[in-house]
Amino acid sequence: MIPQPSSPPPTPPHPLASFPMRLLRPPAFCLTHLPPRRILTPTKMSTSPRKPFAPPARPLHYVVASKASQIDAKLMSPPYSFTLDQLMELAGQSVSHAIFHTHPPPARVTLVCGPGNNGGDGLVAARHLHHFGYAVTVHYPKRAARPPFEALVQQLGVLDVPVDSGLPLAAADVVVDAVFGFGFRVAGGVREPFGRFLAAMNEAEGVLLAVDVPSGWEVDGGGKAEGAVRTPDVLVSLTAPKLCARGLHGVQHWVGGRFVPRRLCEELAFEVPEYPGIEGVVRVQ
Numbered sequence: 375m376i377p378q379p380s381s382p383p384p385t386p387p388h389p390l391a392s393f394p395m396r397l398l399r400p401p402a403f404c405l406t407h408l409p410p411r412r413i414l415t416p417t418k419m420s421t422s423p424r425k426p427f428a429p430p431a432r433p434l435h436y437v438v439a440s441k442a443s444q445i446d447a448k449l450m451s452p453p454y455s456f457t458l459d460q461l462m463e464l465a466g467q468s469v470s471h472a473i474f475h476t477h478p479p480p481a482r483v484t485l486v487c488g489p490g491n492n493g494g495d496g497l498v499a500a501r502h503l504h505h506f507g508y509a510v511t512v513h514y515p516k517r518a519a520r521p522p523f524e525a526l527v528q529q530l531g532v533l534d535v536p537v538d539s540g541l542p543l544a545a546a547d548v549v550v551d552a553v554f555g556f557g558f559r560v561a562g563g564v565r566e567p568f569g570r571f572l573a574a575m576n577e578a579e580g581v582l583l584a585v586d587v588p589s590g591w592e593v594d595g596g597g598k599a600e601g602a603v604r605t606p607d608v609l610v611s612l613t614a615p616k617l618c619a620r621g622l623h624g625v626q627h628w629v630g631g632r633f634v635p636r637r638l639c640e641e642l643a644f645e646v647p648e649y650p651g652i653e654g655v656v657r658v659q
């Protein structure tokens with residue numbers, strides 16, 4: 375006898391059929407349910423100026439001009455063995471970073487560069503600012519015909535950054551005073567052609583940012599040469615603030631130069647600020 379086909383057994387209910395549906399939905403943190411990613415532009419990523427400013431935990435240490443040049447001389451001797459080119463690159467780069475934090479691109483930046491190393495810091499900063507997307511103009515009235523200055527000017531030429539010897543100053547959102555640093559001697563006043571350039575900076579519109587020392591100010595405090603620059607809006611001290619920066623009111627103050635070995639601070643009895651994260655500059659006021 376041929377067996378009769380029997381009807382197929384009923385399909386058992388799915389084990390999750392009676393499971394509450396809300397528990398079967400992907401949880402909120404599931405990758406497929408993330409909101410679309412926001413693309414951050416470099417300007418939006420620069421949060422420093424928007425962050426509330428908290429003063430540093432330890433008090434700032436100010437140095438006099440003689441101490442500043444002693445620090446420089448030590449840095450460039452064994453065992454520290456930095457070269458001037460290295461120090462100038464670090465100094466100029468930190469100036470460019472402070473400008474990025476205080477005044478993100480796009481913006482026009484005019485840098486006035488003096489005859490010494492302070493001017494060299496300005497030339498380095500100009501190159502970095504160009505790469506960050508600023509429209510940069512340099513005024514360099516008295517060009518130093520020696521390394522590394524000649525190379526720094528050539529590097530700006532390759533980037534088509536104008537390097538002007540005269541006046542008027544190019545209109546700018548930020549005017550950088552890189553004329554004199556701790557090598558300025560107040561006796562006898564500001565010699566020309568720099569007096570004219572300091573006057574032009576005082577009349578210029580835009581934020582005035584001084585590199586290391588406001589030009590024409592007595593580095594150890596207490597006075598200014600006639601025709602010195604006005605109190606800057608922003609000051610970027612290099613390595614350690616100079617005495618003339620003490621007690622400045624209404625100035626946004628940054629310190630740059632995160633490379634000083636602890637051993638040198640101990641040897642010459644000075645302090646440098648703590649830097650956050652990977653920053654080479656820190657706002658101290």
Ligand SMILES: NC(=O)C1=CN([C@@H]2O[C@H](COP(=O)(O)OP(=O)(O)OC[C@H]3O[C@@H](n4cnc5c(N)ncnc54)[C@H](O)[C@@H]3O)[C@@H](O)[C@H]2O)[C@@H](O)CC1
Pocket residue numbers: 445446461462465488489490491492493494495553554555556557558559560561562563564565566568585586587612613614631
């Ligand atoms: N570790 C650091 O802190 C570093 C500092 N650097 C920079 O180097 C600067 C010091 O450099 P320098 O020693 O070359 O000095 P400056 O660049 O401050 O000035 C020196 C120049 O100014 C001229 N000068 C001085 N008094 C004058 C007056 N009354 N009228 C007209 N011209 C005058 C001098 O003849 C000389 O050419 C610092 O302020 C800083 O900006 C960096 O380049 C290297 C590293």
Ligand SMILES: [K+]
Pocket residue numbers: 492551552553554555584585586587588589
């Ligand atoms: K300066």
